[in-house]
Amino acid sequence: MAAETNQKVEFDGALGERLAAAISWPQGKTRAFALFAHCFSCSKDFVASRRLSNALTEHGFAVLRFDFTGLGRSGGDFSDTNFSTNVQDLIAAASWLEENYDAPSLLVGHSLGGAAVFAAAPEIPSIKAVASIGAPSNSVHVLQQFTCSIEDIEANGEGEVDLGGRPFKIKKQFLDDVRSFDLGAQIAKFRGAKLILHSPVDNVVGIDNAERIFKSAKHSKSFISLDDADHLLTKLEHASYAAEVIAAWAERYIPMEKSDTKNEGHVLAAESGEGKFHLNVDASGHPLTIDEPLAVGGSDRGPTPYDLLAAALGGCTTLTLRMYADRKKWPVNHIETRVEHKKHHAEDCEACGEGREGRVDVFTRFIHIEGELDKEQRHRMLEIADKCPVHLTLEKSSVIKTLLGQ
Structure with missing residues (x-):
């Protein structure tokens, strides 16, 4: 595998905050641009995020990954965000790519990021294909990760939750947003190619979520089992396999541009x-x-x-x-x-x-x-x-x- 070549960039997110991002460039000609959305408690620099992006570059994709508002190195207050603002951050990232390089053709999301790319896809006209890894079938699933009482947030208007060992403040508006968001309708609305990857032993987001996403999606759609992978793809071989499958699958829907200079000497x-x-x-x-x-x-x-x-x-x-x-x-x-x-x-x-x-x-x-x-x-x-x-x-x-x- 070639060495990863990263370029640090920034752009304005949905709430006007500066979002930290990185573009992983392929060594050769760029086939197309892809956007990667990380899991709820992760960041753009999470090991699976880097591995997936780097492997996609081996197939000619330039991959933009970024920290959602209030996470990682991005600006903003996490408590002011919700699932809808994450989706809007993705749309803002796509607009920035189009203005500065080229509009993205591929969306890839991990865990709740997988739900976010399905929600954003119908709103980004350039997207031809979407791939999700271990994605929940509805945004409400994220509430199951909260270690505090949902009733306390309802009663007090906010509360502190533990996500991946880090404390985050959650406001009631977050709960209202995830409960009202109709992810199934967005999945059905997107008519491009869809690939759903999920592990049957995922103990964070159960395999039944993949079944519900698959049923909601219109053709063309495909499912790939990640066998014994854990939810966060902590083993290199699992992240690499997922990326190789996504890249090979996406090549069918996003082919490399044909050349008009076929004869020798041109x-x-x-x-x-x-x-x-x-x-x-x-x-x-x-x-x-x-x-x-x-x-x-x-x-x-x-x-x-x-x-x-x-x-x-x-x-x-x-x-x-x-x-x-x-x-x-x-x-x-x-x-x-x-x-x-x-x-x-x-x-x-x-x-x-x-x-x-x-x-x-x-x-x-x-x-x-x-x-x-x-x-x-x-x-x-x-x-x-x-x-x-x-x-x-x-x-x-x-x-x-x-x-x-x-």
Whole structure:
């Protein structure tokens, strides 16, 4: 699994407070944006939240996860929130994504966050698919997690509850909101694709909740059992499995954009909007990325242009040698070419030749060949390396024409 690449961001929530968020970016081209909603007593930095988001990036999804108002690092007072404001926070997050990057296509929610994404989905036009993990079939279920007396909150207007070992103040308006919210109607209202994941041994939100959600949902809908997973997906393999299933399922409803540059020799490099220097590249129908190192203001999520140029030289060298060895029927088992690129002053570079001035680019190849070749054969392979097409192109002068597109 590739290393997780996170970008910290903030946006205004439903109550006007600044909400702390993070975008997990894929290493390559972004398929689409997804929104992740954490469980009631969790945060965006909860271990399952990070694992699920990171695994989704492996399938090309950029994932925005955030702390709901009054939770985690977000501003606001939790006692002023309720289930409806959580839903509105999700809608605000979707609007922020659309304004700054692109509208989200996928919603993923864990526990009460799963109920929230089902409630928010009909209100976000760009959403094509929703996945829930261990979600309750109604928002009233959260009241079962309160360790204080509901009657005390009713009588006094507020009360302190324990959620995940932390104290929170709950007001009566919270109780009124969850009791009046019709989650089943929202589930039925959303006509996009739905995936319900639930563990049959979940002792926090019973499996019967998944059954009720499934019955409320219209097609297309699917159910996946998480077998022996606990409610919080505390084991890495359970969180990873859930994310892999969601990502594979979502690809059917959110396919990668098709390329219009299928023929060899056609390359499109365009700003992605996902970083100062991050580019999406279509190389004859093959997606790539270009970026710059963190030290110069990039996000280091792809090779630099010169890295790609060195890769072209190394790749062409290896392919040329392989074709020559096969044609000669020489016993070559493996070939690899390492390329180093540096800029040198012409007067300090013995290999640069005469007539060169200023700084010149020097590409140094280190070729490793495994096989039973004698000294003469190896010397011949070294000569053939200089005949690789990219080598010849770099040595000769090229003609570059530049036109303004329409």
